[in-house]
Amino acid sequence: MSETHVRVGIIGCGVHAREVLLPAAQQAGMEFAAACDLDRRLAQRVARRFGAFRAYQDIRSMIDEMDLDAVLVCGPAELHAEAMETALQRGCHVWTEMPPAPTAAEAGRLADLADAQGLIAQPGLMLRYAPACVRLRETIAREEFGAIRQIEMAWWPPEQHAHDGPLLFDLPHALDLVRFIGGEVSGLSVASAVSEASLIALLTLESGAVATVSFASPARCPRERIVVASEDAVAIAEERQTVTLRHFAREDGSVWNADRGGAGRVSGVLAEMEAFAAAVAGEGPRSASMHDAARAIQLAEMVRAGLNEGLTWNGTGADG
Numbered sequence: 001m002s003e004t005h006v007r008v009g010i011i012g013c014g015v016h017a018r019e020v021l022l023p024a025a026q027q028a029g030m031e032f033a034a035a036c037d038l039d040r041r042l043a044q045r046v047a048r049r050f051g052a053f054r055a056y057q058d059i060r061s062m063i064d065e066m067d068l069d070a071v072l073v074c075g076p077a078e079l080h081a082e083a084m085e086t087a088l089q090r091g092c093h094v095w096t097e098m099p100p101a102p103t104a105a106e107a108g109r110l111a112d113l114a115d116a117q118g119l120i121a122q123p124g125l126m127l128r129y130a131p132a133c134v135r136l137r138e139t140i141a142r143e144e145f146g147a148i149r150q151i152e153m154a155w156w157p158p159e160q161h162a163h164d165g166p167l168l169f170d171l172p173h174a175l176d177l178v179r180f181i182g183g184e185v186s187g188l189s190v191a192s193a194v195s196e197a198s199l200i201a202l203l204t205l206e207s208g209a210v211a212t213v214s215f216a217s218p219a220r221c222p223r224e225r226i227v228v229a230s231e232d233a234v235a236i237a238e239e240r241q242t243v244t245l246r247h248f249a250r251e252d253g254s255v256w257n258a259d260r261g262g263a264g265r266v267s268g269v270l271a272e273m274e275a276f277a278a279a280v281a282g283e284g285p286r287s288a289s290m291h292d293a294a295r296a297i298q299l300a301e302m303v304r305a306g307l308n309e310g311l312t313w314n315g316t317g318a319d320g
Contacts, residue, residue: 006280009034009068011059011083012075013046016097020269021074022050028273034066037075059083063090070120070280073097077169081106084121088113093120095276099168100290104298111290120286122276123293127177129275130268131258136226136237137181139245146230151182151211153226156219166197166217167304172296175303178203178211179292181228185211185299187314190306201303240266 008030010017026032036056037043043055056062063071063086071087073080073096081101087094088110100123101107114121127133140148155174163169179185186206193199197218203211216223226237236244246253258266265271278284302313 005031006277007031007033007067007069008072009036009052009056009062009066010046010072010074011036011062011087012073012079013037013039013042014074017072017074018046018049021072021273022046024270024273025072025277026050027270028277030070030273030277033068034062036062059086060090063087063092068092070094070276073100078102081110084110085113088117088119088121091117091119093122093276093280095122095124095273097124098172098293099297100293101297102168104294104301107290107294107297111294114290120276120279121290122272122279122286122288123290124272125173125176125180125288125292125296126268126272127173128180128268128288129271130240130266131271132237132240132243132256132266133177133180133226133268134271135243135256135258136228136235139235139243140181140228140230144233144247145235146232148182148205148207148209148228148230150209150229151178151205151226152214152229153178153211154214154223156214156216156221156223158222159218159220161218163217166215167300168297170217171213171215171300171303172293174213174215175201175203175299176288176292176296177226178205178213179295181226182209182211183207188299188302188306189313190303193307196304196307199303199307201306203299240268 013035032050032052034054035043035047035052040057047055070093073083080096084094084096157170182205184206185203187204189202191200191202198216201213224239228235233247241258243256275287279286
């Protein structure tokens with residue numbers, strides 16, 4: 001465990017905060033100072049369990065009284081934007097669960113506020129930090145892999161992680177990973193759709209590559225598979241567990257397996273907590289930004305427009 005000397009409070013003490021985020025934050029070396037929840041007794045129980053000093057019902061009081069470096073926002077999605085804005089205006093760095101706001105425009109406004117305040121606002125884009133996704137990105141960046149021609153992604157989150165608005169909660173993760181691996185998106189259309197919860201989106205990238213995202217949420221049989229192909233090779237990451245590399249000109253291949261050091265490590269949550277702590281402490285670069293979250297939500301909004309209105313975006317506008 002690293003020691004970052006970052007003093008944090010958490011906003012929202014639900015199951016995800018208790019079972020995933022706080023254990024990862026403490027493993028990343030953060031000092032957990034305070035808990036805030038509308039249910040004061042729940043905040044008190046979480047504070048006792050994780051060794052925090054105080055429990056609160058009001059965000060402003062917690063930040064003003066506890067001299068925090070940062071807050072982790074993990075409450076109901078409809079409260080993320082308000083909690084973020086309050087923290088940023090009081091000089092706190094922020095990590096927030098996705099989505100940070102209900103629209104791309106609002107997420108962009110929060111990104112601008114963080115920039116104006118000189119603060120870090122990091123969204124919970126955990127796929128970027130999953131070791132298998134990091135390994136995939138490193139693999140395809142090698143000169144011997146060649147220029148990316150195509151990306152295929154299947155992103156079917158499991159039923160136990162289901163949300164009422166999958167296009168806002170779930171799809172942005174897949175769209176952000178395509179950007180993270182292949183570069184900026186220049187065009188988008190919905191190739192096939194059953195509903196908002198089951199569709200295939202076609203994306204063109206500024207590099208000239210194309211990408212498809214097969215999305216279904218919730219899924220009884222979850223799938224998470226990313227295939228990246230060049231003229232000479234193909235790399236496949238599956239279930240955040242393995243990365244397989246094959247070169248067409250050679251018979252040999254390689255298989256890389258993720259370290260099974262707990263769900264937080266495999267999923268990417270621990271690594272994103274470590275990255276946030278290091279950035280706040282001035283010991284590492286800023287990673288995923290609120291601008292990335294705003295762009296991912298914007299692309300999801302374009303998918304919704306294509307689904308509902310038959311629109312295609314080609315980088316300059318939308319047409320039917």
